[in-house]
Amino acid sequence: xxxxQRIAVLAGAYTRRTFLFPMNILWMLVIPIVFSLVIGAVFSxxxxxxxxxxxxxxxxxYVVVESPRGRxxxxxxxxxxxxxxxxIVFALSALMTRGAALHIERDEGTLERVxxxxxxxxxxxxxxxxSIFLVGGIQSxxxxxxxxxxxxxxxxxxxxxxxxxVIATLFVGSGIAIAATGLIRSAVAxxxxxxxxxxxLAMAGGAFFPxxxxxxxxxxxxxxxxxxxxxxxxxxxxxxxxxxxxxVPLSVLLLVGILGIIIGIQGLxxxxx
Amino acid sequence: MTHPLRHIVIISRMHMRRVLFDRSxxxxxxxxxxxxxxMLGIALHPLMSSEFRPAQPFKVVVAPTDADARITHVxxxxxxxxxxxxxxxxxxxxxxxxxxxxxxxxxxxxEFPKEPMTLIATPGTVVxxxxxxxxxxxxxxxxxxxxxxxxxxxxxxxPAERAPWWHTDSFGYYAMxxxxxxxxxxxxxxxxxxxxDRASDTFTRLRSLGVAxxxxxxxxxxxxxxxxxxxxxxxxxxxxxxxDVHWGPLxxxxxxxxxxxxxxxxxxxxxxxxxPGVDNxxxxxxxxxxxxxxxxxxxxxxxxxxxxxxxxxxWIPNRAIFSGYLKIGQQADVATIASEFTTLGAATLILxxxxxxxxxxxxxxxxx
Numbered sequence: 001x002x003x004x005q006r007i008a009v010l011a012g013a014y015t016r017r018t019f020l021f022p023m024n025i026l027w028m029l030v031i032p033i034v035f036s037l038v039i040g041a042v043f044s045x046x047x048x049x050x051x052x053x054x055x056x057x058x059x060x061x062y063v064v065v066e067s068p069r070g071r072x073x074x075x076x077x078x079x080x081x082x083x084x085x086x087x088i089v090f091a092l093s094a095l096m097t098r099g100a101a102l103h104i105e106r107d108e109g110t111l112e113r114v115x116x117x118x119x120x121x122x123x124x125x126x127x128x129x130x131s132i133f134l135v136g137g138i139q140s141x142x143x144x145x146x147x148x149x150x151x152x153x154x155x156x157x158x159x160x161x162x163x164x165x166v167i168a169t170l171f172v173g174s175g176i177a178i179a180a181t182g183l184i185r186s187a188v189a190x191x192x193x194x195x196x197x198x199x200x201l202a203m204a205g206g207a208f209f210p211x212x213x214x215x216x217x218x219x220x221x222x223x224x225x226x227x228x229x230x231x232x233x234x235x236x237x238x239x240x241x242x243x244x245x246x247x248v249p250l251s252v253l254l255l256v257g258i259l260g261i262i263i264g265i266q267g268l269x270x271x272x273x
Numbered sequence: 274m275t276h277p278l279r280h281i282v283i284i285s286r287m288h289m290r291r292v293l294f295d296r297s298x299x300x301x302x303x304x305x306x307x308x309x310x311x312m313l314g315i316a317l318h319p320l321m322s323s324e325f326r327p328a329q330p331f332k333v334v335v336a337p338t339d340a341d342a343r344i345t346h347v348x349x350x351x352x353x354x355x356x357x358x359x360x361x362x363x364x365x366x367x368x369x370x371x372x373x374x375x376x377x378x379x380x381x382x383x384e385f386p387k388e389p390m391t392l393i394a395t396p397g398t399v400v401x402x403x404x405x406x407x408x409x410x411x412x413x414x415x416x417x418x419x420x421x422x423x424x425x426x427x428x429x430x431x432p433a434e435r436a437p438w439w440h441t442d443s444f445g446y447y448a449m450x451x452x453x454x455x456x457x458x459x460x461x462x463x464x465x466x467x468x469x470d471r472a473s474d475t476f477t478r479l480r481s482l483g484v485a486x487x488x489x490x491x492x493x494x495x496x497x498x499x500x501x502x503x504x505x506x507x508x509x510x511x512x513x514x515x516x517d518v519h520w521g522p523l524x525x526x527x528x529x530x531x532x533x534x535x536x537x538x539x540x541x542x543x544x545x546x547x548x549p550g551v552d553n554x555x556x557x558x559x560x561x562x563x564x565x566x567x568x569x570x571x572x573x574x575x576x577x578x579x580x581x582x583x584x585x586x587x588w589i590p591n592r593a594i595f596s597g598y599l600k601i602g603q604q605a606d607v608a609t610i611a612s613e614f615t616t617l618g619a620a621t622l623i624l625x626x627x628x629x630x631x632x633x634x635x636x637x638x639x640x641x
Contacts, residue, residue: 022556023553026556031563031564039567042578061386062409063389063390063392063405063412064389065393065394066392068370068393068394077395077396078396192297192300195301199309200308200309200312203313204316208573209320209577212327212331212398212399213320213399214316214328215315215316215319218316239396245373
């Protein structure tokens with residue numbers, strides 16, 4: 001069996017095993033979808049919006065709100081943004097948890113057994129890293145597919161408005177997960193962090209409330225937060241100038257993702273058996 | 274002390290010690306909520322303060338330059354809020370927003386207020402709401418507004434705005450909302466620990482020594498209640514010291530905390546009774562608590578939620594706890610928080626009653 005085949009077989013097995021645990025299905029798929037439904041219901045109500053008083057017909061007699069491009073699909077942005085925020089939190093959490101699986105294998109001795117059976121350490125690591133991307137990809141497909149079917153208009157402004165932002169978010173999330181795996185040797189510690197860090201990053205990155213209301217320090221800090229750039233990529237694609245508005249955020253996400261992968265791999269090399 | 278009562282006290286004390294001195298509990302139940310409170314308190318402080326001021330004034334372009342002078346004048350008179358620029362035509366104004374050179378554009382027709390003006394901005398942003406309010410204020414000064422708009426605009430005691438969260442700052446809001454959320458998690462964590470023991474040979478050994486299964490279940494509920502109450506006390510003290518959050522008079526606060534902890538214990542017990550398997554119950558419980566936390570206002574602030582969301586979910590236990598603490602913090606008397614006491618009392622009875630029924634059925638089936 002060639003190196004690539006071995007990596008593919010191991011990555012497939014790791015990915016399959018991830019989705020065999022009911023709790024993983026619950027936290028990676030069911031809960032994010034339930035949350036998106038709840039948030040979607042809030043933002044699709046005729047009374048939705050920060051100040052219901054202004055949503056009345058009488059209010060429209062004095063001021064009509066339009067998006068910059070004036071497209072009909074832009075009205076979906078509030079809902080799309082909120083559900084995307086939910087996705088980011090659960091995707092990052094799932095990817096970090098998946099990364100911790102390598103350390104669980106090490107703790108349980110499975111890693112040693114696989115290496116002793118003749119599979120080189122770097123191939124096992126490569127398979128785990130591939131599995132992080134696969135798990136994230138499957139989670140994204142299911143999440144966006146189901147929430148789309150349940151009413152979130154992801155493609156209200158065309159596929160290009162959202163797809164690059166999703167792919168870049170998945171990439172940067174995987175990069176962060178790999179970096180965490182390489183830097184932190186304890187599976188428990190990574191699992192702790194995966195329970196808290198994604199939510200905090202999402203809040204500080206403007207995924208749940210607009211940062212324009214936040215103090216300037218927090219606005220400045222957001223610029224070193226990858227989730228801020230994910231939200232910018234979505235905003236640029238959905239509301240502003242499409243791919244042209246997304247170039248900067250997508251580049252930042254790509255860079256952070258690559259950096260995370262490099263840091264993670266270097267860390268994992270130091271842990272070589 | 275009778276034997277069962279003694280067993281309950283010993284088991285509860287042991288479980289509480291394990292929860293309170295566990296490192297992951299210290300992180301998830303103390304450090305994490307404090308980080309979240311600090312972060313959201315700082316982030317949303319400008320939005321929730323009575324005098325909202327953005328970090329930088331919103332850049333607003335008004336077209337055309339000779340448009341309704343009142344709007345331009347009102348905008349220009351608030352330099353901390355708006356950086357106003359006039360522009361000749363509507364297309365250029367829209368272009369500036371599209372290129373993100375301005376936060377918003379106001380296209381004012383000659384016939385305003387007979388014809389509506391157009392506000393161009395990213396949907397759902399703060400600048401949209403601020404400008405909408407301003408335009409309506411200007412319009413209302415000029416013409417007679419329809420009754421319901423007048424009512425909403427001029428009466429600060431509308432149904433939503435009577436709610437206690439409108440009268441607190443961001444630190445007070447999140448200290449109490451996040452405490453209500455994490456109190457559920459603390460109670461659930463304690464119940465999970467009890468259930469794990471029941472699934473292990475520790476329980477078998479204790480049973481052989483004469484400890485009845487119901488004793489262990491009651492001990493779990495007691496641990497859950499005591500952990501919830503202790504957790505709330507620790508977080509209340511920490512937020513008072515760190516963020517100067519005022520939790521109100523100690524006596525009323527203490528009584529309310531004990532009632533709130535009972536509801537949390539009832540919820541934890543019902544989850545454990547309904548979901549088979551400790552791991553499953555732990556996961557489902559955590560998931561349910563996250564959803565309840567959203568409804569309770571611990572994630573997105575209730576201020577930005579629709580009015581139906583603010584007013585129709587008062588029966589959710591963590592919302593009642595949150596609301597009760599806010600009122601106590603605002604020096605309310607017992608009569609003012611009677612509805613929260615009633616909600617929590619009823620919820621406690623229902624949750625414990627349902628748990629008892631489920632446990633009884635499962636015991637009869639030999640599932641326990």
